[in-house]
Amino acid sequence: MSTWQTYLTTNQDRFLQELQEFIRIPSVSALPAHAEDIQTAAAWVANRLQAAGVENTAVMPTGGHPAVYGDWLHAGPDKPTILLYGHYDVQPADPLDLWDSPPFEPVIRDDCIYARGASDDKGGMITPILAVETLLQTEGRLPVNIKCCFEGQEEIGSPQMDGFLAQHKDLFACDLVLSADGGLWDADHPMLVLGLKGLCALEIHVRGPKGDLHSGLHGGVLHNPIEALCQIVDSLRTPDGKIAVPGFYDDVVEMSESMRAEIAKVPRDEEQYRQELDIPAFFGEPGYTTQERNWIRPTLELNGIWGGFQGEGVKTVIPSEAHAKITCRLVANQDPRKVRQAIKTHIEKVAPPGVRVSVTLAEQAAKPYLMSADHPGNRIAAEVLTDVFGAPPYMVFVGGSVPISNFFLNHLGANFVNFGWSSSDENLHAPNEFLRLKNFRRGLACYCQVLHRLVHYEDTQ
Numbered sequence: 001m002s003t004w005q006t007y008l009t010t011n012q013d014r015f016l017q018e019l020q021e022f023i024r025i026p027s028v029s030a031l032p033a034h035a036e037d038i039q040t041a042a043a044w045v046a047n048r049l050q051a052a053g054v055e056n057t058a059v060m061p062t063g064g065h066p067a068v069y070g071d072w073l074h075a076g077p078d079k080p081t082i083l084l085y086g087h088y089d090v091q092p093a094d095p096l097d098l099w100d101s102p103p104f105e106p107v108i109r110d111d112c113i114y115a116r117g118a119s120d121d122k123g124g125m126i127t128p129i130l131a132v133e134t135l136l137q138t139e140g141r142l143p144v145n146i147k148c149c150f151e152g153q154e155e156i157g158s159p160q161m162d163g164f165l166a167q168h169k170d171l172f173a174c175d176l177v178l179s180a181d182g183g184l185w186d187a188d189h190p191m192l193v194l195g196l197k198g199l200c201a202l203e204i205h206v207r208g209p210k211g212d213l214h215s216g217l218h219g220g221v222l223h224n225p226i227e228a229l230c231q232i233v234d235s236l237r238t239p240d241g242k243i244a245v246p247g248f249y250d251d252v253v254e255m256s257e258s259m260r261a262e263i264a265k266v267p268r269d270e271e272q273y274r275q276e277l278d279i280p281a282f283f284g285e286p287g288y289t290t291q292e293r294n295w296i297r298p299t300l301e302l303n304g305i306w307g308g309f310q311g312e313g314v315k316t317v318i319p320s321e322a323h324a325k326i327t328c329r330l331v332a333n334q335d336p337r338k339v340r341q342a343i344k345t346h347i348e349k350v351a352p353p354g355v356r357v358s359v360t361l362a363e364q365a366a367k368p369y370l371m372s373a374d375h376p377g378n379r380i381a382a383e384v385l386t387d388v389f390g391a392p393p394y395m396v397f398v399g400g401s402v403p404i405s406n407f408f409l410n411h412l413g414a415n416f417v418n419f420g421w422s423s424s425d426e427n428l429h430a431p432n433e434f435l436r437l438k439n440f441r442r443g444l445a446c447y448c449q450v451l452h453r454l455v456h457y458e459d460t461q
Contacts (some may be wrong), residue, residue: 003138004448012441015130016113019047019440020106022088022122023115029065029089029156034381038152041088042066045150048126052133054148060168064160065152069171072132073145079456081145083172083414084132085404086125086180087154091118091429098431112434120428123435124180124420124443125150129445143455147174151404154181157364158404165411176377176457177408179449180443182420185266185394187436190385192378195296195397195416196405198330198368200340203360204232204347207321215316222318223354226307229322232357235350236300236326236343241284243300247342253332253370255296262373263291266394291446295397297328300343329399331371340365366403369416376457377417384449388442419450 001009008015027041028034038369045068046057054070068088074079093103093116101107106115113123128148135142149172151161165172193318208225209218225459238244255263270290274282284293293299307322309315328339344359351357371378385393405416421443427433 004134005445007134007138007445008441008448010136015126015291015444016108016437016440019113019118019123019126020115022048023113023117024104026093026104027089027117027152028092029153030092035065038065038089040085042068044151045088045125045129046070048129049148052129054132054146055138055269056128060164062153062160062164067152067161067164067313068148068150070148071146072136072142073147075145077087079144080175080454081147081173081324081414081449082454082457083147083174083177083408084128084180085149085151085177085408085416087121087151088125089152090122090153092118093431095431100432103431103433107216111437113437113440114432114434115196116433117437119426119433120190121181121420121422122266124182124422125422127440127443128178128180128447131444132175133449134444134448135451143452144457146451147172150297154402154404158407159368161404162407162411165407168409172412174412174414176454177254177412177414177416178377178381178447179405179416180420181402182418183422183424184420184439185396186425187423187439188389189391190389190393191396192373192381192385192393193398194371194373194395195332196369196377196402197298197397197399198334198406199334199364199366199401199415200330200336201325201327201362201364202214202340202343203362204229204324204326205321205358205360206232206307206323206351207316207356207358208354209320211320212317212443215318218318223352224318225322225355226319228352228355228357229305229307229324231352232350233302233305233324235346240286242286243298245300245343245346247264248298248300248339251333251335251338252298253294259296259373260292261396263295263397264289266291266396294399298331298332298334299399301327301329303327329401330368332368334368336365336367358365366401367406369402369405369409370418371415375415375417377415377454380453380457381417381419381450383433384453387449388446419446 025041042059049070057070103116206225304325308319336445419437
């Protein structure tokens with residue numbers, strides 16, 4: 001057993017106590033009532049970095065919830081600089097009555113720690129900090145230069161982090177980002193995320209008469225706004241599931257056959273998945289598997305539709321207006337603004353006569369992210385995960401969006417390797433969130449190993 005492995009074993013109880021202390025801070029970024037807790041958590045992270053031996057620690061204003069910076073840059077100019085990323089904010093704990101124990105009072109049962117933020121992302125975020133301490137205490141130095149960026153607004157979409165990184169790109173300049181806000185395929189099998197979908201959103205508004213009308217007195221003389229909206233919505237997709245908006249697919253990067261083969265290696269029982277969703281059959285763009293449609297093909301989803309009478313019984317009205325909300329999950333190299341405008345143009349073109357149609361483009365947007373499996377950061381991470389977990393990681397894509405991955409790429413020119421320990425069954429964002437402590441321990445070993453192996457990062461490019 002190496003010296004750093006012995007240190008991890010010897011200090012495991014203390015590390016766990018510190019994780020519990022961190023979790024007890026209710027740093028809920030979405031609720032103004034917890035603004036002071038966000039500041040407390042940021043200060044806790046900065047102090048813990050300093051205690052680990054990280055220098056120049058600072059809680060930095062962003063215009064929103066703060067970011068925490070720190071660095072250790074003594075490995076030398078010939079060694080790579082690795083940026084360690086994670087987030088210290090958490091989701092709200094509601095509904096509280098569904099928790100088996102108070103959400104911010106961590107409880108350990110069956111080698112799992114239960115609390116809000118245990119899995120997403122405090123249990124992951126603390127591991128690189130503890131790994132840095134371990135290497136500095138046992139070896140006196142780090143094998144690579146490191147910088148830290150731990151944010152407090154990931155759970156609300158990192159709204160200020162784009163401008164913040166643009167303003168401080170020299171300070172955060174690095175060769176590679178290691179994200180502790182990552183996950184495992186399951187409790188005992190690692191994965192590396194190669195792609196994250198982007199996001200854009202819009203609303204359709206259809207207006208007819210100045211107010212709701214009596215359907216007997218005025219029926220048959222005007223276009224019903226709900227019917228007009230349904231006509232518009234129906235035009236967005238072909239009957240077999242392909243999105244029918246002109247230009248929607250123009251910039252989509254088609255996956256190579258080798259990448260599709262990698263996706264096919266990832267196990268999924270489709271019948272079990274269908275039963276879990278409780279649907280009679282899958283549906284989507286033809287020519288792709290269920291997994292491919294979920295991971296590497298763009299989507300257009302109707303999120304909500306409303307108008308007219310919603311109560312019980314009958315009310316004989318022609319509604320004056322109808323509305324719909326739409327979001328799209330995008331893949332490389334789609335531009336959210338371009339896609340959003342293409343949908344708006346299409347809606348305006350197909351809008352039927354007799355109603356007034358307008359489209360509101362939501363500010364919420366994120367660019368998609370794509371990274372090669374052969375990128376040296378992924379190759380090194382895969383070697384470490386294979387050593388620690390005893391199996392090579394699956395190469396996967398995720399249908400969700402992580403806006404900051406593109407902020408790092410755009411402003412720092414640095415790719416983003418997901419390197420975290422959450423498992424999808426650990427009730428992230430839900431009551432009774434938990435983290436398996438065996439993976440917390442594995443994560444500590446992984447970060448110690450990966451920092452050693454990243455010494456050769458520039459040699460492998």
